[in-house]
Amino acid sequence: MLFSSAIFLFLFLPSFLIVYYIIPHHWRNAFLFTASLFFYAWGESVIVFVLLLSAFINFLAGKLIEQGKRKAGLTLSLVGSLSLLIYYKYANFLVDSVKGFAEVFMMPITDAINLAQIALPIGISFYTFQGISYTLDVYWGRIKANRSFLDYGTYIAMFPHQIAGPIVRYADIAPELIDRTLSVEKFGVGAERFIIGLAKKVLLANTFANVADTIFNAPDTTYSTGVAWIGIVFYSLQIYFDFSGYSDMAIGLGKMVGFDFKENFNYPYIARSIQDFWRRWHISLSSWFRDYLYIPLGGNRGSKLQTYRNLLIVFFVTGLWHGASWNFIIWGLYHGLFLLIERAGLARRLEKMWAPIPYIYTIVVVMIGWVFFRTENLPKAIMYLKKMAGFVPPETVNTFPFSYFLNIETIITLLFGLLFAMPVYYRFHEWVKALQTRFRFQKLQILFDSLYTVSLILLFVGTVMYLAADTYNPFIYFRF
Secondary structure, three states, X not given: OOOOOHHHHHHHHHHHHHHHHHOOHHHHHXXXXXXXXXXXXXXXXXXXXXXXXXXXXHHHHHHHHHOOOHHHHHHHHHHHHHHHHHHHHHHHHHHHHHHHHHHHOOOOOHHHOOOOOOOOOOOHHHHXXXXXXXXXXXXXXXXXXXXXXXXXXXXXXXXXXXXXXXXXXXXXXXXXXXXXXXXXXXXXXXXXXXXXXXXXXXXXXXXXXHHHHHHHHOOHHHEOHHHHHHHHHHHHHHHHHHHHHHHHHHHHHHHHOXXXXXXXXXXXXXXXXXHHHHHHOOHHHHHHHHHHHHHHHOOOOOOHXXXXXXXXXXXXHHHHHHOOOHHHHHHHHHHHHHHHHHHHHHHHHHHHOOOHHHHHHHHHHHHHHHHHHHOOOHHHXXXXXXXXXXXXXXXXXXXXXXXXXXXXXXXXXXXXXXXXOOOHHHHHHHHHHHHHHHHOOHHHHHHHHHHHHHHXXXXXXXXXXXXXXXXXXXXXXXXX
C-alpha cells in the first residue's frame, strides 16, 4: 500500500487514526502493531512472516545478550538477519554472477547452476538494519533489551517507516514506545509535514519521473546529447523529491501517532563536496554505516591507507545495500573514490576556490553517479555516459528532440524543483517566525496562520486531483 494511493489516504489512514485516538493508551501499541502488519500484508501477503521472523530473531538475540549469552545473541542476530537478507535480496544476483564468471572462462558448470527468481520483500533492507542496530546497541551496553515482543514488534513493523525508511534506531524511540504524547499541535505539525511530502512526491517527483523514464527507456539512437542531460537532471530531481517526500510523509505520520523520527535529508544538492553530500543525503543510512561499520572497522584512527580501506569497504556495502546489481556496487565505489580524493587534498582546495565551483563539482559528480544508479546494467550506463559526453554518433531517428520535453508543465515543475531543492521554503518559514516573534501582532499572526492552513488544504486537494488524473506513481526506494 502506497502512502500516495487513494486507499491509504481515504480509507486506511482515516480509519486507523480514528481508532488509534479513541482507544485507551495501553492498547495503542497492540493496535499500531496489528495495523502495521495489515498494511504490510496488503501488498506482500504471506511475506509478512519474513518481517515477523526477522523481528523475532533480533528480539530473542537481545534477550540472550542481556542474559549474559553475549556471543550467542550477537551471532544469532547477525547470522539470522543477514541470512534472510542474503537469501531474499542477493541469492539471484550471486547465482547470476557465478554463471557469468563461468561463461567468461568457458567452465562446464553453467547449465548446472539455476535458481528460480526470488521475490524481494519490500523494506527488508530497512528492517534488517534496524534489527541489527538494536542488537548491537544492546551488545555494546548502550540500551537495555526490550522484554515485550509487542513493543519491539511495534518498533520494527511500524507502518510509517516500515517499507522505505528512514532507518529508525530503537534507542531514539524507546521512551516513546512506552509513553508518548498525543496533542492537537503535534498532530497538526505531522499533518503539515505529510501534506508537504505528498505534494513533493506527486506534483514534483512523478512529473520528473515521466520525463526521466521516457529518456532512459528510449534507444540511444533516438535522442541527442542535450536530451541525455535533461534525462539525468530530471532523474536527479526525481530521486530527491521521491525519497525526501516519502521521508517527510513518514516523519509526519510518526508525529501523528506520537513518535519523533530524525530528519533524513538536509538539502543535499547544495552540498559543497561529496563528503558534505553524504552528510545531507539519506542521513539515517549514512549515520548507520558510520556507527555500525566504519567506526568498528577502525574509522580514521589508523593510517591513511587503513582509513581509505575502511571508506571503500563502507561504500562498497552502501552500494550493495541499495541493490543486488554491479551497477549499485560501482555507484557506491564511485562515491567512495571521490571521498578518498577529497581526503587526499581536494577538500582543502575546494574550500579555497571561487564559491560556485565546489557546488558545480559536487552536483556534476553526483549526477554522473546517478547514471549507474538509474540504468539497468553496466553496458547501458556506459552508453548513456558516452551519450552525455557526446562520444556517440548523432541520433539516426530523432524521436525525442529537445523541444519534446520543454512544455509548460515540465518547465514550471523544473523551476519549482530547483527552487525547493534549496532551503528557500525553510528560510521563508524562519523569516515569518522571526517577524511574528518581533512584532507580536496577534491579528497578523492569526491571519498568517489561517492563510497558511488554507494553503495546505488547497495543496492537499490539488495533489489528490493530480493523483487522480495521473496513475504514474512509482516509488524508487521501495525496491531497496
